[in-house]
Amino acid sequence: MIDIQELHFGYGRGKVFDGLSLQLKAGHIYGLLGKNGTGKSTLLRNIAGLLFPDGGSVRVMDYIPGKRQPAFLSEVFLVPEEFYVPPVRASRFMDIHAPFYPRFDKERFTRYLLEFEIPMDRSLQQMSYGQKKKALISFALASGAKVILMDEPTNGLDIISKSQFRKVLAATADENKCIVISTHQVKDLENLIDRITVIDAGKILFDQTMDAIQSKLSFRISFDAEEARGAIYSENSLKGNALVVRNTPGEESKVDLELLYKAIILNRPGVLSAFN
Amino acid sequence: MTVMQNTFSFYRLGLLIRKQWADQGRLYLLSLGAIAGLLAITFFLWGITKEGTVWIEVSYIFFFIGLYIGGALFAGRTFSDLAQPTTGMHYLAIPATAAEKLVCGILYSQVIFNVAYLVIFYLIRTTAFGIMSMYPSIHLQHMPYAPNMPDFILGFSVAYPAVQALYLLGSVYFKRFSFVKTTLWSALVLVAFFFFFRYVVFPILPERIGFVAGDGFRVFDENGGYVYSFPKGLLEVLKFVFEYIWAPLFWVVAYFRLKEKEI
Numbered sequence: 401m402i403d404i405q406e407l408h409f410g411y412g413r414g415k416v417f418d419g420l421s422l423q424l425k426a427g428h429i430y431g432l433l434g435k436n437g438t439g440k441s442t443l444l445r446n447i448a449g450l451l452f453p454d455g456g457s458v459r460v461m462d463y464i465p466g467k468r469q470p471a472f473l474s475e476v477f478l479v480p481e482e483f484y485v486p487p488v489r490a491s492r493f494m495d496i497h498a499p500f501y502p503r504f505d506k507e508r509f510t511r512y513l514l515e516f517e518i519p520m521d522r523s524l525q526q527m528s529y530g531q532k533k534k535a536l537i538s539f540a541l542a543s544g545a546k547v548i549l550m551d552e553p554t555n556g557l558d559i560i561s562k563s564q565f566r567k568v569l570a571a572t573a574d575e576n577k578c579i580v581i582s583t584h585q586v587k588d589l590e591n592l593i594d595r596i597t598v599i600d601a602g603k604i605l606f607d608q609t610m611d612a613i614q615s616k617l618s619f620r621i622s623f624d625a626e627e628a629r630g631a632i633y634s635e636n637s638l639k640g641n642a643l644v645v646r647n648t649p650g651e652e653s654k655v656d657l658e659l660l661y662k663a664i665i666l667n668r669p670g671v672l673s674a675f676n
Numbered sequence: 677m678t679v680m681q682n683t684f685s686f687y688r689l690g691l692l693i694r695k696q697w698a699d700q701g702r703l704y705l706l707s708l709g710a711i712a713g714l715l716a717i718t719f720f721l722w723g724i725t726k727e728g729t730v731w732i733e734v735s736y737i738f739f740f741i742g743l744y745i746g747g748a749l750f751a752g753r754t755f756s757d758l759a760q761p762t763t764g765m766h767y768l769a770i771p772a773t774a775a776e777k778l779v780c781g782i783l784y785s786q787v788i789f790n791v792a793y794l795v796i797f798y799l800i801r802t803t804a805f806g807i808m809s810m811y812p813s814i815h816l817q818h819m820p821y822a823p824n825m826p827d828f829i830l831g832f833s834v835a836y837p838a839v840q841a842l843y844l845l846g847s848v849y850f851k852r853f854s855f856v857k858t859t860l861w862s863a864l865v866l867v868a869f870f871f872f873f874r875y876v877v878f879p880i881l882p883e884r885i886g887f888v889a890g891d892g893f894r895v896f897d898e899n900g901g902y903v904y905s906f907p908k909g910l911l912e913v914l915k916f917v918f919e920y921i922w923a924p925l926f927w928v929v930a931y932f933r934l935k936e937k938e939i
Contacts, residue, residue, distance in 0.1 A: 445765075445939070448769065449768075450765055450768055450769070450938065450939050451938050451939070452936075452938055468768065468773075468774070468935075469680075469682040469773070470680055470681070470682055470685070470688060470771040470772055470773055471680035471682055471771075473769060473770070473771035473772075474680065474771040477769075478765070478769060480761075480762070480765055482761065482762050483762055483765070483766065484760075484762040484763045484765070484766040486698065486699045487699070487702075488698055488699075492698065496691075496694060496695045496698045497695070497770075499691050500688070500691060500770060500771040500772070501771065502680070
């Protein structure tokens, strides 16, 4: 669905991507993880056609994003971290923008707004940042777009809203959609994403499905110092040593995204060796 | 499943016009209200400071000053959304082509604004002249001898769409302070153009070759009589092109600039 080959991109002289290749398929919710300034937002904007590659190619459902054809724009919806909403009520926003999206589901949009407790009769610009974001996420999910890109969607959402977000997103995902969520708040996306891609310094450090991670790695708490020394990654916590180890016994453990992320950043060869 | 038209769709243009009105309608109405207020104040101050004869033609100057300033400001805001990343991303991501977005922008800044301005000006001028005519000390009259007035009106009317199109282009070309930057760059280009002709083109031309106002390029003989000039038909075409090419030219550049815009 999204095919990125040898992507080169930079702002002025500063290189962001130097030959990045990545394929994202329909039917998945991808978690795009990485430190600040590693190019997550830039990658999403390249996919959405808001930035053009300096070299290489980006193709989304056989469209070249940079051409910004209406058929492409109605299939790809980007929810940026910082965004704009016009000074109209949510219902008016829907009336004005929905006709641009042929498969827009008005009933679904209204349902999501109710779920997120967004008042329909208040101007969007008078709402809090979190409310605006939830209204925009609702619109994105109801738009019928096959590719939904979200940049730090849980930033600014309260605890209840984060849980509502996960629920709504899980209900929207289907085999035709490709949802890409860029975040560094990995805890918010546990149990939601089914593939993790970590980028750093413009390169893909790690790209695996949750199933593969679960089968190859084990996340556990241990008081055994010997086990901690042999772990791919370990850190002290109040409960003992939090470990990322090879899943040699083939047992299933819950993936701790935060721990995994740290392991990838601090001991990438160790993590990758478990997958070879 | 219907195939989406990816070049130009009047349906989407209609949607864009509706969206633009929803987003900016209040600002447009306030701006037109402000213009109406300024025109009313101008006519009021003009009326109360006058005694005796009031030349109707002076109102044409007010008309063009208001039209040029208001029109340039309005056109200069056409793509102001692109100045900020948040509004720019929202604008570029709207599923419509660059051509549709450009036509929508032209429609608001170069058609609707001008029609609204004409109506406002006409209403205020009619009201002001109506009030002035009630005072016996004021005599509203046409200038008895104003031979250049038709040329003045025609010249400013022909140049106006080009000026507006230039500011529209400026709004997509410059990220910030587009109105000021467009004004400065235009002035700079005009001055450079003048100096280029004055100090480069004319000095290198042979003595007997020159430009004659209204007649274009000419070659003279030793006695000052011309031996060659452009054919009249060609001159007419060149004159027409020179007068009317600018607005479409600026629109075309704005179209490509909009297409290539990155945020």
